[in-house]
Amino acid sequence: MRGCNNMCSFCIVPFTRGTERSRGIDSIVAEVQRLSDQGIREVTLLGQNVNSYRDTSQSDAFEPAGYGSDLSRGFSTIYRRKEGGRRFAELLHCVAQVDPEMRVRFTSPHPKDFPDELLHAIRDNPNVCRNIHLPLQSGSSSCLERMRRGYTREAFLELAQHIREVIPDVTFSTDVIAGFCGETEAEHQDTVSAMRLVGFDTAFMFAYSMRERTHAHRRLQDDVPPDVKGRRLAEIIDTFHETARARNQRFVGTRGLVLYEGTSRKRGQHFGRDDYGHKVFLDVPAGMALRPGDYVHVRVDAATSGSLAASAVERTTLGAYYRCHPQPAAGAAV
Numbered sequence: 001m002r003g004c005n006n007m008c009s010f011c012i013v014p015f016t017r018g019t020e021r022s023r024g025i026d027s028i029v030a031e032v033q034r035l036s037d038q039g040i041r042e043v044t045l046l047g048q049n050v051n052s053y054r055d056t057s058q059s060d061a062f063e064p065a066g067y068g069s070d071l072s073r074g075f076s077t078i079y080r081r082k083e084g085g086r087r088f089a090e091l092l093h094c095v096a097q098v099d100p101e102m103r104v105r106f107t108s109p110h111p112k113d114f115p116d117e118l119l120h121a122i123r124d125n126p127n128v129c130r131n132i133h134l135p136l137q138s139g140s141s142s143c144l145e146r147m148r149r150g151y152t153r154e155a156f157l158e159l160a161q162h163i164r165e166v167i168p169d170v171t172f173s174t175d176v177i178a179g180f181c182g183e184t185e186a187e188h189q190d191t192v193s194a195m196r197l198v199g200f201d202t203a204f205m206f207a208y209s210m211r212e213r214t215h216a217h218r219r220l221q222d223d224v225p226p227d228v229k230g231r232r233l234a235e236i237i238d239t240f241h242e243t244a245r246a247r248n249q250r251f252v253g254t255r256g257l258v259l260y261e262g263t264s265r266k267r268g269q270h271f272g273r274d275d276y277g278h279k280v281f282l283d284v285p286a287g288m289a290l291r292p293g294d295y296v297h298v299r300v301d302a303a304t305s306g307s308l309a310a311s312a313v314e315r316t317t318l319g320a321y322y323r324c325h326p327q328p329a330a331g332a333a334v
Ligand code: SF4
Pocket: 004, 005, 006, 007, 008, 011, 012, 013, 014, 048, 049, 110
């Protein structure tokens, strides 16, 4: 899908990409089937607001009766939502079913569009990766209001907790903005504490920079001095690395499934990605020949905030690996 209806006050996307349009499920599934036939091992469903997807090619009825009912709890929009049509949970499930040996990822979602049907589609399809991008932007409710994000700090934290209950081994990536218009020190500290509470595994962190044509450009002041923005961004980055480094230690000594990508240009090291979005550097025993697109059963030996190091145990398939190492059930402690 393309476009976005949200109009967050800092963002230029709705002006450059227009309003939301979704491609029909059947044509996407047919394309994924063609890619599978060619031996492609991973697809990513893309959209500026991908989980707001709505295929109305077979019915474009507007049904105000259920208005807003598929929003995550505690989330709202500033625009009038359509009902009806085929939603992202159905698309994800249909794509995952095309080829159980093909990994499926999706980006970039908005936290407002995570109904339980979508969480169940992720949980119930072992080939859908367990990494969810959950853009926080700010951990302060008052700052989120100025950003026009449609949720509070509490609603975001509750959603992250709910997702972890349904998919216990999920990892989260996020986007964070330091020094948005009017951001106070207390609001910044709310962002730092929200990052600690959620524990993100990957983060894209930026100092705010105003864009012309946005709501913020017309109505707000870019009034946080550059040195303060820089210091807050450094604190946010330090917090991320500290929590991610600590969280990644839980993988050390565990088994995992890596989709092999090749050797790194810089150091010539074998690498791939696991289901949680980590880059994994591999120690490959002599005699084990790997080709890009192979699944590898690995044992994790070490972890940093940004990557894992692992020993390759054997070549495998996605189905065979998860038959021997089932993913944790809802509510399990991970
Ligand atoms: S930040 Fe994302 S949700 Fe908000 S307007 Fe931009 S693209 Fe849309």
